[in-house]
Amino acid sequence: MxxxxxxxxxxxxxxxxxxxxxxxxxxxxxxxxxxxxxxxxxxxxxxxxxxxxxxxxxxxxxxxxxxxxxxxxxxxxxxxxxxxxxxxxxxxxxxxxxxxxxxxxxxxxxxxxxxxxxxxxxxxxFVHHAQHTAVRRLVADGLIGELRSFHAAFAVPRRPDGDIRLVPELGGGALWDVGVYPVRAAVHFLGAGLRVAGAVLTRDRYGRQVDTAGSVLLRTADGVGGHLEFGLDHAYRSSYALWGSEGGVTVEHAFTPPAGHRPVLRVADRTGTREIVLGPDDQxxxxxxxxxxxxxxxxxxxxxxxxGRAEEASLLQADLLAEVLHRAGLGLAPARPSLSGTEYS
CATH class of the missing domain: 3.40.50.720 (NAD(P)-binding Rossmann-like Domain)
Incomplete structure (x- = not known):
């Protein structure tokens, strides 16, 4: 050993x-x-x-x-x-x-x-959990036909005053805390070529200088759309769905399941609807x-x-998050350089 x-x-x-x-x-x-x-x-x-x-x-x-x-x-x-x-x-x-x-x-x-x-x-x-591999396999096998759209949401109840996720100087806000999850899920399932078609970030209604909710529209080069929702002042939700020409698959408890959780994939196709129950996994x-x-x-x-793939996914995620800020009017337009761009010595 x-x-x-x-x-x-x-x-x-x-x-x-x-x-x-x-x-x-x-x-x-x-x-x-x-x-x-x-x-x-x-x-x-x-x-x-x-x-x-x-x-x-x-x-x-x-x-x-x-x-x-x-x-x-x-x-x-x-x-x-x-x-x-x-x-x-x-x-x-x-x-x-x-x-x-x-x-x-x-x-x-x-x-x-x-x-x-x-x-x-x-x-x-969450990308290391086996349930997402199972979903990819179902889609690759043609279960839902040609992919048409992707929907994902991650939101948690209101954070207490003083929570670091509400401190702008520490990088607080819904986008950086919970928005990363649906954005990365879109990268995981839709891959390279994703761009942000529109984005809204909602400022905290109680006067704290961070965003507490967001909604993002994505598109791929071949026309597949993505709709992402996230927030820090919501009823809990952690899910995504892929919708195709012949059916769809939905996953609940998608992003932070406990180790003993048995994932349930809700599948709809031409034969009707059913549930596929998977074994537990520890991400x-x-x-x-x-x-x-x-x-x-x-x-x-x-x-x-x-x-590696993980690095490429992280950098695509970073570009998309910056583009969300730009589209929402809270950041500069991202440069989208190649991997051989600026480097530290």
Whole structure:
């Protein structure tokens, strides 16, 4: 059995404590080497169940010699700087989504990782769940005929005052927090060539300077349409549907299912409607295991890694998110450069 990948964790965010740390500790592929927080007491409480080192300085953690990889669950606005710091320190990186809020910055970070033979993964866990592979297979087998449209929604109830997702300086807002999910789902099923045909972002009605809801229209080069909805002040919803010339398939609990959940695919075709019940799967475990295997495959001193599907998907996602901001009147038009564009030295 190869030695486990030793992971240092930057910050004690909810997703780190609830989902990622337990998965990192449970797998033989990984071990938690250290947890860093600017609040030492918080770091100590978070690290205690795992018996790992407590670090009070992010900069110290990314340079620890016994850390092979860094997991970054910090607020969105802090991702780019600490991902870059970890890469420059020679660490592989698993960073929460979105990787950055700027497509150019994301491209530069991926380029830096490739040149240094390091793995950089954006932590979009739902794409590693088996239910989406099953849906792709149904569509590829012609069950719904020719694909005509894609619909996806992810929304959660109102966030309390003080929640970091409502702080603009930290990269708050519905688009960066929940909008990433339907956008990435569209990338997953519709692929390259997607563009934004229209977008609306709704500002918080209680005076907080972030968007709390959004609606996006997408189109592919061959005319397939996409309709995405997301929000931070809604009844819970997590679903998508593919509609074709001869039928459709709908998935509920699409983006954050618990490990024991048995997915149900609701299928409609010429023969009627039915449900396909799948076995449970754990997208968190799948993500962590996949990252660890990618790190091992990279090897020490490896040549720059080639562009992979995950990187291409992350960059298409980044372009679409920037285009949504532009269409909604909240950002500049994205440049859409090639992967050989701006790079960090």
């Amino acid at each position: 190869p030695s486990p990948v030793r992971v240092g964790v930057l910050g004690c965010a909810d997703i780190a404590r609830r989902r990622m740390l337990p998965a990192l500790a449970a797998l033989e592929d990984t071990e938690i080497a250290a947890v860093a927080s600017r609040d030492v007491e918080t770091a100590a409480r978070t690290a205690m169940p795992y018996g790992c080192r407590v670090v009070a300085d992010y900069a110290e953690l990314v340079t620890l010699p016994d850390v092979d990889a860094v997991y970054v669950p910090l607020p969105v606005a802090l991702h780019a700087a600490w991902v870059e710091a970890a890469l420059r320190a020679g660490k592989h990186v698993l960073a929460e989504k979105p990787l950055t809020t700027d497509p150019e910055r994301s491209r530069a970070l991926f380029a830096l990782a490739r040149r240094r033979g390091l793995v950089l993964w954006e932590n979009v866990m 968190v475990t799948n993500t962590v295991r996949g990252f660890a295997r990618a790190v091992r495959a990279a090897g020490t001193g490896a040549r720059p890694l080639p562009v």
